[in-house]
Amino acid sequence: MLDQIEKMVTTLERPATIHGCGIGFGGPVxxxxxxxxxxxxxxxxxxxxxxGEVEARFGVPAILDRDSMVGALGEGFYGAGKxxxxxxxxxxxxxxxxxxxTENGLFRGADSYACELGHHTILPGGxxxxxxxxxxxxxxxxGLWLERDYGCSAKLLFQDPEFVSRYVVYLxxxxxxxLMFLNPARIIIGGGISKAGDLLFVPLRQELSRQMTSxxxxxxxVVPASLVGDSILWGALALAQEHIYGEELGLRxxxxxxxxxxxxx
Numbered sequence: 001m002l003d004q005i006e007k008m009v010t011t012l013e014r015p016a017t018i019h020g021c022g023i024g025f026g027g028p029v030x031x032x033x034x035x036x037x038x039x040x041x042x043x044x045x046x047x048x049x050x051x052g053e054v055e056a057r058f059g060v061p062a063i064l065d066r067d068s069m070v071g072a073l074g075e076g077f078y079g080a081g082k083x084x085x086x087x088x089x090x091x092x093x094x095x096x097x098x099x100x101x102t103e104n105g106l107f108r109g110a111d112s113y114a115c116e117l118g119h120h121t122i123l124p125g126g127x128x129x130x131x132x133x134x135x136x137x138x139x140x141x142x143g144l145w146l147e148r149d150y151g152c153s154a155k156l157l158f159q160d161p162e163f164v165s166r167y168v169v170y171l172x173x174x175x176x177x178x179l180m181f182l183n184p185a186r187i188i189i190g191g192g193i194s195k196a197g198d199l200l201f202v203p204l205r206q207e208l209s210r211q212m213t214s215x216x217x218x219x220x221x222v223v224p225a226s227l228v229g230d231s232i233l234w235g236a237l238a239l240a241q242e243h244i245y246g247e248e249l250g251l252r253x254x255x256x257x258x259x260x261x262x263x264x265x
Contacts, residue, residue, distance in 0.1 A: 002053055009058070020244035021054055021062040022236030024070030026095070031112045034064050040119075040131055041095055041144075063243045067232050068097030068115065069106050071225075074235030075188045076101040080226035084186035088178055089231070090117065092171075093191030096138040100182060118142070122173040137174035141167065143192050158196040164203055172207040175222065179208070183218045190225030190232075197224065 009018070027039035039045040054062040072089035075081040081089070087101045096118030100107040108114050118138035119131050126135025127145075139145055143154045150157055157163050175187060193200065201224060208220050225231045241247040 002057065005054075006057055018058055018060050020060050020240045021058065022070070022238070022240035022244075023050065023054070023062060023064045024067035024232040024236050024239075025050065025064055026067050028116070029064055029066045029112060031065055031108055036064070037112075061244050063239050065106075065239055066097065066099070066112075067091065069099035069108065070235035070239055071190055071231040072099030072101040072106065072188075072235065073238040074227055074231040074233065075190065075225055077238050078227060078234045079231060080188050080223050081186060084184075084221075086182060086184045088115075088182060088184040088187045089225075090175075090178075090187065090189050091191040091231075092142060092189060092193035094142060094144045096142050096174075096191075098178070100184070117174055117178060120174060120177060122170055137170065140170040141174070141193075154193055154196070158199045164199060168200070168204045168207040171204060172211050175204075175208060176211050179212065179218050179220065180216065185219065186221045186223065188223055188225050188231075190227070190229075192229075194224040195228070 025036055025039075026041065027045060028037040029035070030037055034051045036045050036048045036050050038047075051062050051064050068089060068091050071091050072081070072087060075089050076084075076087045081087040081101065085101065085103045086107075089099045089101070091097050098115035098117045100115050119129065119133060119136045121133060121135050122137050123135030123140060127139055128134055129136040129139035131138075146154045146157055150163075157167075178184065178187065189201075201222065205220060205222055208222065212218070212220065227234055
């Protein structure tokens, strides 16, 4: 994959001087140490020093975070989340991940494991997930498993109203937890599944309204990502702007977060 990245950079139509690199990685990341923890989809990434490799190949500083966290930055500063805080971003693609952008920046939790709603169990005793658990939101709703379970693409499945009516029950269960725990001003759904548009979002909002606790007045504002497939790319830009260029975008938490050693100074 690093060879592919290097090839892409060297074959740009308009070569430009590269000053830094922001990375949204598809799996858990230890932000403080800037290390990949693992990929839940592809073997071989455990503990891999991606930052060191990128910096060695390109000679520029780099900054790394989980892709769903980076997606929250992209939509929060450049997309459908502008002006909405706290903002919760969820990507539903090959897997499912989340990111929470607050007034003070990204909320990563004590150990960089916050917002992993894809591996929240919504169907106890359900089918096995790649993470080793059973009945996870990711197992029931992500594109990878939809194709394996039904033998056709998610795009085709969302043309079937009966399928959609079943699907939104599971997805709403995961989002209900987000609404009840975090009460975000807006939830943005990105990734390939979000391209279903009203075929998904209209019944999803209806199902969320049905499932939500009757006394809760928490807003149900769920919209598709406006940056579509580029949410994470724009978020990687925002991450680099803050941590490499030092622009004040309000992304860095005031406490409990240090700038990685390679970026200090």
